[in-house]
Amino acid sequence: MSAPPLTLADLNRMNRTGFATALGFAFELSPWVVERAYDAAPFASLEALHAAMMAVLEASPQADKLSLIRAHPELAGKAAIAKTLTAESTAEQASAGLDRLTAEEFARFHALNAAYGERFGFPFIIAVRLNDKTSILAAMQARLSNDPAAEVAEAIRQIGLISKLRLQDAVAT
Numbered sequence: 623m624s625a626p627p628l629t630l631a632d633l634n635r636m637n638r639t640g641f642a643t644a645l646g647f648a649f650e651l652s653p654w655v656v657e658r659a660y661d662a663a664p665f666a667s668l669e670a671l672h673a674a675m676m677a678v679l680e681a682s683p684q685a686d687k688l689s690l691i692r693a694h695p696e697l698a699g700k701a702a703i704a705k706t707l708t709a710e711s712t713a714e715q716a717s718a719g720l721d722r723l724t725a726e727e728f729a730r731f732h733a734l735n736a737a738y739g740e741r742f743g744f745p746f747i748i749a750v751r752l753n754d755k756t757s758i759l760a761a762m763q764a765r766l767s768n769d770p771a772a773e774v775a776e777a778i779r780q781i782g783l784i785s786k787l788r789l790q791d792a793v794a795t
Contacts, residue, residue: 627794630671634664645792647710648675648785651693654686655679655785668795672786679778691744691777697758698723698731699745710788718750718758727755734762741766742773749783 628644636644638660646653655678662674679687695707698720707715715721723731738746746762753761765773 628792629794630665630668633671633793645789647708648788648792649679649690649693649781650695650708650711650784652690655682655690658682668789668793671793672782672789675785676782679781684774687774687778688744690781691747691774694745694747694781696735696739696745697748697750697762698728699735714750714784718753719755720750720758723755727759730759731762734759734766737766738762742770744777747777747780747784749780749787751787752783 633641633644638657641660641663642653642657645656649655655675658678659671659674662670662677665671665674679690682690695711697715705712712721720731735746746765748758748761750758765776768776
């Protein structure tokens with residue numbers, strides 16, 4: 623990020639549009655989460671800001687949750703190869719070494735992505751910055767046995783971790 627970090631004071635002074643524009647990146651291609659959290663301003667801390675966003679997400683209809691989940695790219699998938707990921711996703715996948723896979727690792731990711739997508743109807747989501755390619759592959763394999771409701775809940779939990787890391791990067795505390 624080339625601009626100076628935002629502060630909570632900056633965010634608390636913004637109108638809804640400015641707030642959503644400034645933080646819309648936190649939830650992959652889904653600024654509606656941030657925009658709806660604006661109603662909880664002013665925020666006393668970064669934790670309160672993130673909690674408001676997660677409360678919006680938890681209160682959202684299942685269709686909105688699935689839309690958010692489906693906005694995420696596959697790990698080491700077509701969007702990564704075509705270099706059409708968001709800047710945040712590109713950096714996050716690179717941090718876990720997903721931009722440097724061997725042919726065997728790539729084949730394994732591709733097979734697990736396909737199996738996961740077929741089973742659940744959305745991409746596998748994990749906070750890659752908190753993992754490496756070995757642990758991601760193990761989680762992909764293990765989570766294939768989850769039931770759909772449990773996997774939606776886990777995807778939302780992982781989105782919470784991802785969004786918190788993104789906010790920590792962007793907002794000075």
